[in-house]
Amino acid sequence: MEATAVRRPPAWLAALLPLVLLGALIAVFIALDAPGLERNGIPVEDVSVERTELHPGEIQLTLQNDGPDDVRIVQAIVNDGFASFTQDDDELGRLDRSQVTIAYPWIEGEAYEVALLTSTGGTIDKSIDQAAETPEADAGFYGLMGLIGLYVGIIPIAVGMLWLPWLRQLDRRWLRFLLALTIGLLVFLGIDAALEGLDLGASGAESLGGGALMWLGAALAYLVLAGVDGWLSRRGSGGGERVALLVAIGIGLHNLGEGLVIGSAYAIGSLALGAALVVGFAIHNTTEGLAIVAPVAERPPRVARLALLGAIAGAPAILGAWIGASAFDPSLAAFMFGVGVGAIARVVVQIAPQVRDSAGRLLHPLAAAGLAAGLVLMYVTSLLISV
Amino acid sequence: MKDGRGKLSRRKLLGGAAGASAVLGLHQVVPHDGLHHAVDEAFAQDGHGGGHDVQGGAGVMQHPMHAGTVGMVDPRANGFDPQLILRDFDEGRVVNGVREWELVAEEKKIEVAPGVSYDAWAYNGRVPGPTLRAREGEHLRIHFTNGATHPHTIHFHGIHTSRMDGIPGLGAGDIPPGETTTYDFHATPFGLHLYHCHSMPLAEHIAKGLYGAFIIDPKQGRPEADELVMVMNGFDTNFDRSNEVYAVNTVAFEYLHRPVVVRRDQLVRIYLVNALEFDLINSFHIHANFFHYFPTGTSLEPTELTDTVIQGQGQRGVLELRFPYEGKYMFHAHVSEFAELGWMGFFEVV
Numbered sequence: 035m036e037a038t039a040v041r042r043p044p045a046w047l048a049a050l051l052p053l054v055l056l057g058a059l060i061a062v063f064i065a066l067d068a069p070g071l072e073r074n075g076i077p078v079e080d081v082s083v084e085r086t087e088l089h090p091g092e093i094q095l096t097l098q099n100d101g102p103d104d105v106r107i108v109q110a111i112v113n114d115g116f117a118s119f120t121q122d123d124d125e126l127g128r129l130d131r132s133q134v135t136i137a138y139p140w141i142e143g144e145a146y147e148v149a150l151l152t153s154t155g156g157t158i159d160k161s162i163d164q165a166a167e168t169p170e171a172d173a174g175f176y177g178l179m180g181l182i183g184l185y186v187g188i189i190p191i192a193v194g195m196l197w198l199p200w201l202r203q204l205d206r207r208w209l210r211f212l213l214a215l216t217i218g219l220l221v222f223l224g225i226d227a228a229l230e231g232l233d234l235g236a237s238g239a240e241s242l243g244g245g246a247l248m249w250l251g252a253a254l255a256y257l258v259l260a261g262v263d264g265w266l267s268r269r270g271s272g273g274g275e276r277v278a279l280l281v282a283i284g285i286g287l288h289n290l291g292e293g294l295v296i297g298s299a300y301a302i303g304s305l306a307l308g309a310a311l312v313v314g315f316a317i318h319n320t321t322e323g324l325a326i327v328a329p330v331a332e333r334p335p336r337v338a339r340l341a342l343l344g345a346i347a348g349a350p351a352i353l354g355a356w357i358g359a360s361a362f363d364p365s366l367a368a369f370m371f372g373v374g375v376g377a378i379a380r381v382v383v384q385i386a387p388q389v390r391d392s393a394g395r396l397l398h399p400l401a402a403a404g405l406a407a408g409l410v411l412m413y414v415t416s417l418l419i420s421v
Numbered sequence: 422m423k424d425g426r427g428k429l430s431r432r433k434l435l436g437g438a439a440g441a442s443a444v445l446g447l448h449q450v451v452p453h454d455g456l457h458h459a460v461d462e463a464f465a466q467d468g469h470g471g472g473h474d475v476q477g478g479a480g481v482m483q484h485p486m487h488a489g490t491v492g493m494v495d496p497r498a499n500g501f502d503p504q505l506i507l508r509d510f511d512e513g514r515v516v517n518g519v520r521e522w523e524l525v526a527e528e529k530k531i532e533v534a535p536g537v538s539y540d541a542w543a544y545n546g547r548v549p550g551p552t553l554r555a556r557e558g559e560h561l562r563i564h565f566t567n568g569a570t571h572p573h574t575i576h577f578h579g580i581h582t583s584r585m586d587g588i589p590g591l592g593a594g595d596i597p598p599g600e601t602t603t604y605d606f607h608a609t610p611f612g613l614h615l616y617h618c619h620s621m622p623l624a625e626h627i628a629k630g631l632y633g634a635f636i637i638d639p640k641q642g643r644p645e646a647d648e649l650v651m652v653m654n655g656f657d658t659n660f661d662r663s664n665e666v667y668a669v670n671t672v673a674f675e676y677l678h679r680p681v682v683v684r685r686d687q688l689v690r691i692y693l694v695n696a697l698e699f700d701l702i703n704s705f706h707i708h709a710n711f712f713h714y715f716p717t718g719t720s721l722e723p724t725e726l727t728d729t730v731i732q733g734q735g736q737r738g739v740l741e742l743r744f745p746y747e748g749k750y751m752f753h754a755h756v757s758e759f760a761e762l763g764w765m766g767f768f769e770v771v
Binding site: 106108109110111114115116117118119149151152153154155156157 | 489490491492533534535536537538539656658659665673674758761762763
């Protein structure tokens with residue numbers, strides 16, 4: 035018995051063997067410089083502009099080389115004129131990042147076309163629709179972003195949650211209607227976030243996956259929330275409160291993405307921080323408050339608990355605005371939107387059973403009407419906030 | 422172009438970027454002609470590295486008072502120097518009373534702006550091709566060899582038979598790679614003409630560099646002058662059928678960095694040719710002076726005294742002027758876009 039144990043190698047070693055072999059093969063392949071595979075065709079130049087900043091007399095682009103070959107930036111053209119520039123690194127290897135700073139007396143509110151000429155004569159183009167100075171990330175700026183988050187995230191959600199006393203007096207059938215409405219709201223948010231995430235992914239670095247990042251974020255968020263849900267139910271948390279918490283988390287993750295977009299739009303000067311936009315967000319997000327309290331209408335928790343739920347759902351908007359304004363990256367944003375989508379999908383699955391009527395039907399007339407009403411309501415309020 | 426040593430020195434320059442930007446501030450307020458002359462001398466020295474090492478391919482901002490490219494083009498790497506092209510007239514050789522030239526079409530990588538390489542097609546390895554010069558009425562023979570990988574021709578502006586027109590389908594037609602032909606005609610009328618490839622697709626064959634000036638002097642000649650050839654051209658480096666780089670004699674801002682030196686009060690004659698593709702017009706404007714303009718150079722009487730002239734594609738003319746004062750005088754396309762994309766320079770009157 036003991037002798038066999040000594041003779042047989044441990045199981046994990048067997049699992050490791052193919053990996054070791056693969057590593058060795060790769061090493062040999064690279065050492066021999068890819069035998070039999072000749073580089074075909076001319077170099078591919080694929081550089082994305084990840085970030086654009088404008089400072090007085092200066093246009094600053096952050097580049098990432100997404101292509102397989104090295105790229106050298108040799109000249110800069112702004113609005114059909116060569117301009118002086120400096121750069122961190124004059125040769126960008128694959129996935130290298132570099133900052134190009136162009137000396138240019140840009141004028142606020144005007145449009146600019148920047149073209150960076152590479153050594154092969156190719157151009158990397160970036161258009162600036164409306165030039166505006168990129169805000170410095172100081173305390174006042176973070177304060178402003180916090181205020182925006184407060185306006186569009188926390189306050190509207192808190193207001194929406196004030197529907198709770200009214201919900202408590204509602205007939206069971208109408209509560210089901212409102213839960214269906216909540217699902218409609220969430221489904222719309224999910225679709226909206228998915229499209230936004232795919233857009234952002236496409237504008238980001240192709241080599242980092244593009245739109246696939248959104249789906250990755252969605253799948254991971256769904257799985258994590260399913261796990262959290264299982265953990266909560268084992269700890270014996272009440273059904274309604276558990277659902278409300280999950281709804282709050284889902285909406286919170288969605289608002290994180292929303293904050294990200296607001297912050298980055300503000301940072302590049304393309305956001306008109308008008309009252310109309312803030313009002314639009316307020317109306318739009320008030321419906322989110324309703325979604326949180328609907329599941330707990332029958333057995334409402336203490337006020338402190340409710341406040342916590344509101345914070346979970348709304349506060350991420352502030353965090354998102356900070357991240358978006360100071361370190362926006364389209365690929366990261368696509369992933370974050372995906373996380374929001376996954377969270378919402380999980381929440382929808384969670385709420386759905388409560389919509390069933392006494393006969394056990396899911397899409398009974400009242401539920402279908404609620405669902406449709408939710409979709410339409412969200413669509414109409416979303417028209418107020420197209421950034 | 423991409424040797425390890427040059428790269429290393431550029432990186433070193435990057436390390437000194439902070440120092441460079443301190444110099445930049447001074448550059449704007451301190452007279453700095455001496456600096457530019459130092460650059461000229463560095464070019465003249467037969468030494469290590471290339472133009473990039475002198476000025477730095479990156480990290481150094483220069484000429485903040487004009488729009489401008491960063492760095493310098495090394496004429497030795499290109500194998501031709503716009504400074505020399507200015508006064509380089511190719512009279513060929515006369516054999517049995519016939520003036521003859523040898524022209525070869527080649528494929529050649531040239532640097533049209535600092536660091537920007539362009540896969541050009543060139544007659545005799547230079548863009549623009551050699552400035553061919555003959556006298557009115559002479560018998561001319563141009564032996565053309567296609568040393569490139571695409572069919573090419575030479576189409577001369579002038580008066581000749583259809584067989585000698587240098588276009589596909591007539592006479593020798595397209596000259597396939599490795600083949601040779603001879604264009605044979607008489608020099609007429611006198612004036613400033615153009616020669617260029619006429620193979621299809623036409624715009625591409627011209628835009629890639631197959632063109633040059635063709636001067637036929639009048640029998641009685643023109644007054645003694647300091648003669649300059651300026652072929653206005655441009656380069657579509659990213660193949661979007663619009664030019665990224667504009668210039669006179671190929672290199673962007675060449676004469677901004679190294680002005681054209683002329684003498685005070687001397688008659689200066691400029692043979693101005695517009696070989697630009699993709700843009701409908703080009704122009705020439707001189708600062709603080711006026712010139713007599715002889716359209717196509719076919720008359721010895723000027724039509725106009727002006728400081729700005731417009732030329733359409735393929736158009737050309739002769740300019741005559743004197744500079745009454747010493748100093749630096751700018752000349753550029755009055756199409757401002759072209760000026761800021763490379764077609765801008767200085768005369769330095771001494």
